[in-house]
Amino acid sequence: MIALSRHGCFLAVAAAAVLCLASCGAVASPLPRLNIDIDAITVAGISAGGAFASQFHVAHSASLAGAAIFAGPPFFCSQANVDIAVTSCMKTPDLIDVDALAAEAVNAALINSIDDTRHMRDAKVWLFTGKKDTVVHPGVVEKTKAFYEHFVNSSSNIKMHDTFPAEHAWITSGYGEMCDFLGDPYINNCSFDAVGDFLNHLYDGKIKPSGSFNAKHLLRFEQAQYIESGNPEAISFGNAGFVYVPKQCASGTQCRLVVTFHGCNQDVDTIGEEFVIHNGLNEYAETNNLVILYPQVEKSAVIPYNPKGCFDWWGYAGINFATKGGAQIRAVATMIHAITGQFGANPTRTRFHPLP
Ligand SMILES: *[C@@H]1O[C@H](CO)[C@@H](O)[C@H](O)[C@H]1NC(C)=O
Ligand SMILES: *[C@@H]1O[C@H](CO)[C@@H](O)[C@H](O)[C@H]1NC(C)=O
Secondary structure (H helix, E strand, O other): OEEEOOOOOEEEOHHHHHHOOOOOOOOOEOOOOOOEOOOOOEEEEEOHHHHHHHHHHHHOHHHOOEEEEEOOOOOOOOOOOHHHHHOOOOOOHHHOOHHHHHHHHHHHHHOOOOOOHHHHOOOEEEEEOOOOOOOOOHHHHHHHHHHHHOOOOOHHHEEEEOOOOOOOOEEEOOOOEEOOOOOOOOEEEOOOOHHHHHHHHHOOOOOOOOOOOOHHHEEEEEOHHHOOOOOHHHHOEOOEEEEEOOHHHHOOOOEEEEEEEOOOOOOHHHHOOHHHHHOOHHHHHHHHOEEEEEOOEOOEOOOOOEOOOOOOOOOOOOOOOOOOOOHHHHHHHHHHHHHHOOOOOOOOOOOOOOOO
């Protein structure tokens, strides 16, 4: 077990000490300001982190190029109701009304709670659901696809994998448990390079083969400075977040940013740095000029009530959780702004066509 002390320093004990690499004991630092291609920022996530990736994408669609989602429900599926979250949005997809959720998005955009949904027209969306997923029913992810079909202009922009015999997990081509295993660390080896596949989809097929993970490039940062109250606990965030910065990105080369959200029970207090090290993105970062940002949620037993350490997709940190005003969405947007120097207003964005 690895515990994160109040001072943000890892206390590693027993076997898990091996997970505590070069970042251990590093002085908490702010996020680095880097040269990031503002037109090529994407998000990725698994399960609750997939729900969060989707809602972050929909909220900030004018500033994002796409989303990769493992086993995540559509935008605002829970409607701020935890009972709907754990029933319709996980088990009984027939009860999910995609037309109503799409209408919610259009209405939210009308009052500028989220970006104009027309910015999703040229989004790239990659979805994965395992045939053996017993946590989030494959039909839920079909609804996520249907939601995006309301807004994305071309069906070739949406890629869906639903044929692998996978349980509920982030999928790799060699790391983790068996493909149909359910449990820690929720990273399963399905002999399928899901990360390479989604990067190629999000970035127009131009992804080079992966390189080698370098522990020195995985940096910890204090999340508090990107949270309005200065108190991560207030929004169920942990003290430390992580960012993977290949050497060339640290020294001025223009790089692309992928913001990645872990699933429930995948935060550093629960599984150490296993998710941030072994999800497969860092290796691609080295050879493709990518920076990977890993915001971190922390379990919270009281208020806000988040006992499994999930990103907020049902409103525990506020009723506006799915919008640009949502506390966690604001914190992540502030982190991106710190790295890129601009986010949210898109003064110089060039990729997207102006709206009519
Ligand atoms: C869809 O979006 C792409 C990329 O922005 C654009 O080139 C294309 O013309 C759009 N197609 C339609 C039918 O709007
Ligand atoms: C991944 O799974 C495949 C198929 O079960 C297996 O052959 C391979 O050895 C596994 N890789 C690792 C690193 O465990």
